[in-house]
Amino acid sequence: MTESSTPAAAEPSGTSVRSHQVRRHRGEGQWAKGHFTPLNANEQVKKDDDGLNVRARIENIYAYRGFDAIDGQDLRGRMRWWGLYTQRRPGIDGGKTAVLEPHELDDEYFMLRVRIDGGVLNVAQLRAISEVSVTYARGTADVTDRQNIQLHWIRIEDVPAIWKILEGVGLQTTEACGDTPRAMLGSPVAGVAKDEVIDATPALEELKRRFVGSKEFSNLPRKFKTAVSGLQDVVHETNDVSFVGVEHPEHGPGFDLWVGGGLSTNPQFAKRLGAWVPIEEVGDVWAGVCGIFRDYGYRRLRNRARLKFLVADWGAEKFREVLETEYLHRKLIDGPPPPFVPPTQRDHVGVHEQKDGRFYVGFCPRVGRIDGATLGRIADLARSVGSDEIRTTPDQKMLILNVPGDRVEGLIGELKALDLQVRPSxxxxxxxxxxxxxxxxxxxxxxxxxASDTIDELEKRLPDFDTPVTINVNGCPNSCARIQTADIGLKGQLVRDADGNQVEGFQVHLGGHFGSDMDDDGSFGRKVRGLKVTAKELPDYVERVLRNFQAEREDGESFAAWTVRATEQQLS
Known part of the structure; x- marks a missing residue:
């Protein structure tokens, strides 16, 4: 599925004048323009019943009667409001993904997404997730690039018991999926980082308290992604709304406001509105931005229902004007020149001193994949060094905070024994x-x-390679792994091998990156014409390109910069 750039693109031949009149009358399905009639099946499902209401049916009906009793609109729609997606039935190859009907793809098990706003966990919470994983999810657990933890093989009969365990320690799955305000990104080192402009924790807590589970924003055109950080470590450029820590020359520390970012098949970096927001106003401003999306967002076509399309059509100036005049009823304070990413890694892996003299220790699960028993062991290790704070990151990593200096090396060794590297390749x-x-x-x-096997191969073949190069692997065009902003982004598709057989492979994106300084606003990189690699060829391809980079780069040149001037032969 591709996203059309214009609402009236590619009208079928023979379209009548009456059809055009109806199209103009319906517009984009924007509520603020009086277009409340659902224009597609998804909008009809939400109008029929709010997704938040399905919890009662899960607890009182489906958990007792089983999978076959679940209403289809609940199964593939409203249950997402509580973090539940049906997972793929085993044995269905990729060539059938776009061919089969939804019910043919459904397994009778669910993925359950545990919402972790800001990536903040304590020991009891991590142990609870471990318990759920081991008891109900066949030991599965994936740390996502939205700071959540996903579990698999969940039976509908077990969901109420799972909720009881999670909610007993202050966790929830509310609006972890669906057309809702999804889990909100926050700095994994909020409150402890030496270089943060402002601790955004109170703002995140307010947003969660006021708006998660509120029917005020439980029917949005599509998902709505938020990032709030006193640093620049939450990929703010790709979120629907972001509050980025900045020092105002007159008003002090606060947040720079960005809107309209998103990737998938029509990527767009967020636009800076040029407004400075004090921490006590983040909640109201967030509600204003989300309200614009709810009321003016495009609901006619699902592939144009993200905020980025409205921002692209309106522009930053009009968006700010509508926010101020219709939603806040006051002017925002103009911000300083935009902040830029400091020349440091965003992932927080390694050992770093906190502002209180203790240390946080960041480590790498293999591409976010971990298991329930290991999550429990991480909780035990945190407690053993006197810490009650574990964080997840937007890069599928984890941290233990508040580690005394004399306990750091011992902790590193214990993590390494679990294949959790603090000093990774x-x-x-x-x-x-x-x-x-x-x-x-x-x-x-x-x-x-x-991806895990490719890491092993590259470590063997290029043991001394030390230049930071991001490799992001995605199973489809939707870019959940942010392929357009990776040095080497791999978009899954079926390709032909040397013998003409259709096999799993990837289209290659090269040189994507976020902005790094005044002269670099970031880029979605480039694609070499016709360049595709099979899954089997992937380690060979990456090794070849990285060796070309090593041989041809200039002093201090990044991989992304090199790809701009490299020849197609060097990139193939």
Missing amino acids: VFRRHTMACTGIEFCKLAIVETKAL
Whole structure:
């Protein structure tokens, strides 16, 4: 599925004048223009019943009667409001992903997404997730690039018991999926980082308290992604709304406001509105931005229903004007010149001193994949060094905070014994992968095991390679693993091998990156014409390109910069 750039694109031949009149009358399905009639099946489902209401049916009906009793609109729609997606039935190859009907792809098990706003966990919470994983999810657990933890093989009969365990320690799955405000990204080192402009924790807590589970925003055109950080470590450029820590020359520390970012098949970096927001106003401003999306967002076509399309059509100036005049009823304070990413890694892996003299220790699960028993062991290790704070990151990594200096090396050794590297290779540190065909109904190829095996191969073949190069592996075009902003982004698709057989493979994106300084606003990179690699060829391809980079780069040149001037032969 591709996203059309214009609402009236590609009208079928023979379209009548009456059809055009109806199209103009219906517009884009924007509520603020009086267009409340559902224009597609998804909008009809939400109008029929709010997704939040399905919890009662799960607890009182489906958990007792089983999978076959679940209403189809609940199964493939409203249950997402409580973090539940049906997972892919085993044995269905990628060539059938876009061919089969939804019920043919459904397994009778669910993926359950545990919402972890800001990536903040304590020991009791991590132990609870471990318990759920081991008891109800066959030991599965994936740390996502939205700071959540996903579990698989969940039976509908077990969901109420799972909720009881999670909610007993303050966790929830509310609006972890669906057309809702999804889990909100926050700095994994909020409150402890030496260089943060402002601790955004109170703002995140307010947003969660006021708006998660509120029917005020439980029917949005599509998902709505938020990031709030006193640093620049939450990929703010790809979120629907972001509050980024900045020092105002007159008003002090606060947040720079960005809107309209998103990737998938029509990527767009967020636009800076030029407004400065004090921490006590973040909640109201967030509600204003989300309200604009709810009221003016495009609901006619699902592939144009993200905020980025409205922002692209309106522009930053009009968006700010509507926010101020219709939603806040006051002017925002103009912000300083935009902040830019400091020349440091965003992933927080390694040992770092906190502002209180203790340390946080960041480590790498393999492309986010971990198991329930290991989560429990991480909780035990945190407690053993006197810490009650564990964080997940937007790069599928984890941290233990508040580690005394004399306990750091022992902790590193204990983590290494669990295959959790604190001092990893470049490849372990900078490779991400989405869920892939193993569980995802949208995927075309396998990702997690392939990415892990590729890490092993590159560590053997290029043991001394030390330049940070991100490798992001995605099972379909939707870019859950942010392929357009990776040095080497791999978009899963079926390709032909040397013998003409259709096999799993990837289209290659090269040189994608976020902005790094005043002269670099970031880029979605480039694609070499016709360049595709099979899954089997992937380690050979990456090794070849990285060796070309090593041979041809200039002093201090990044991989992304090199790809701009490299020849197609050097990139192939």
